[in-house]
Amino acid sequence: QKEVEQDPGPLSVPEGAIVSLNCTYSNSAFQYFMWYRQYSRKGPELLMYTYSSGNKEDGRFTAQVDKSSKYISLFIRDSQPSDSATYLCAMSARLTGGGNKLTFGTGTQLKVEL
Amino acid sequence: NAGVMQNPRHLVRRRGQEARLRCSPMKGHSHVYWYRQLPEEGLKFMVYLQKENIIDESGMPKERFSAEFPKEGPSILRIQQVVRGDSAAYFCASSPPSGSGDTQYFGPGTRLTVL
Numbered sequence: 771q772k773e774v775e776q777d778p779g780p781l782s783v784p785e786g787a788i789v790s791l792n793c794t795y796s797n798s799a800f801q802y803f804m805w806y807r808q809y810s811r812k813g814p815e816l817l818m819y820t821y822s823s824g825n826k827e828d829g830r831f832t833a834q835v836d837k838s839s840k841y842i843s844l845f846i847r848d849s850q851p852s853d854s855a856t857y858l859c860a861m862s863a864r865l866t867g868g869g870n871k872l873t874f875g876t877g878t879q880l881k882v883e884l
Numbered sequence: 885n886a887g888v889m890q891n892p893r894h895l896v897r898r899r900g901q902e903a904r905l906r907c908s909p910m911k912g913h914s915h916v917y918w919y920r921q922l923p924e925e926g927l928k929f930m931v932y933l934q935k936e937n938i939i940d941e942s943g944m945p946k947e948r949f950s951a952e953f954p955k956e957g958p959s960i961l962r963i964q965q966v967v968r969g970d971s972a973a974y975f976c977a978s979s980p981p982s983g984s985g986d987t988q989y990f991g992p993g994t995r996l997t998v999l
Contacts, residue, residue, distance in 0.1 A: 774926075802986055813888075813975055813990040814927070858926065862986060865932055867939040869915055869979070870986045874926040 773797045776859055776875025785884055789846040793859035793875045796840065802862035802870065803835050805844045807855045808877065814858055818844065849882045856880070886911065888978050888991035889958075896997045903963040903970070905994045909978030916959045917988060918951060921973040933959060966998045 776793045783789055791805075802821045806814035818833040820826045826833045834843040842861075846853055856877040862870040889908040897903050909916050915934055919927040929943040933953040941951070948966075953959040963970055973995050977988035 776926075804987070806990075811995070813890075813992045816987060816989060819987050860927075865940040865942075867932075869917070869932045869934075869939055870988070871929045871932065871940070871943075872917075872919070872927070872977075872988060873929070874919075876924075876926040 771796060773873050774859065774861060774875045777878055778876055780879040780881060782881045782883060783849055785849060785851060785882055787849050787882070789844075789849050789853070789880060789882075791844040791846075791857050791859075791878050791880070793842050794840055795842075795861055795873075797861070797863065797873070798840075799863045800861035800873070801864065803833070803842050804860040804862070804872070805831075805833060806858040806860060806874075808858055809855045817857075849880075851882050851884055854881045888913075888976055888989055890976050890991035890994050892994060893992060894995050894997070896999065897966050898999050899967055900965050903966050903996055905961040905963075905974050905976075905996070906958040907961070907976030907978075907991060908958045909976075910989055912980060913978035913989075914981050915979045916953050917977040917979070918959075918961050919975045919977065919990075921975060921993075923972070927975060930961075963996075966996075968998050971996055971998045 805818040808814045823837045830847045832845040858877045859875040860872045918930040931951045932940040973993045975993045977990045
């Protein structure tokens with residue numbers, strides 16, 4: 771079983787739709803939870819960063835963490851064609867010598883159609 | 885404030901050659917991480933470095949791969965005697981010193997193709 775599971779999609783939605791992206795995890799040591807957006811042949815871009823259960827909102831994006839269920843979500847409101855990308859969930863655990871190792875889901879490919 | 889810089893962006897090597905990938909962290913960042921993204925797979929942690937120190941290399945293959953982050957200059961990921969299975973995108977990420985946040989910011993990646 772992978773430490774982080776993410777549905778690869780592809781997910782296709784009409785412009786203006788609400789998008790829900792999800793990840794589950796199995797490692798209780800994960801402390802921080804992130805969502806990255808990756809456009810084709812580009813580096814991952816940090817979208818959201820949370821460390822506690824609950825919701826965090828930033829513009830059209832809402833990140834939700836449920837540590838008891840080991841489940842995280844990203845909601846995108848009023849989706850735009852420019853949101854078309856691969857969305858990666860990532861979870862952070864402390865390394866023995868300091869720093870944080872990120873464990874990524876495989877990514878969900880999203881396409882927002884006009 | 886320039887972001888994380890990586891070069892080259894694309895690198896082609898023949899089997900048996902050496903590949904050197906460079907990463908310059910964001911200004912003020914002293915922690916560097918390397919990740920590898922194989923086709924159809926997620927990013928996998930390879931190594932974590934601070935200036936002149938390898939802190940954790942638990943994700944590095946045991947042979948042919950090495951990394952350094954010298955006092956001056958960029959971090960280098962070195963792959964000796966490359967094989968076709970090394971073809972992947974290699975990403976570098978940097979973060980500020982501990983206590984200033986744990987977020988990692990990624991560079992644009994180096995896409996290595998081994999012929």
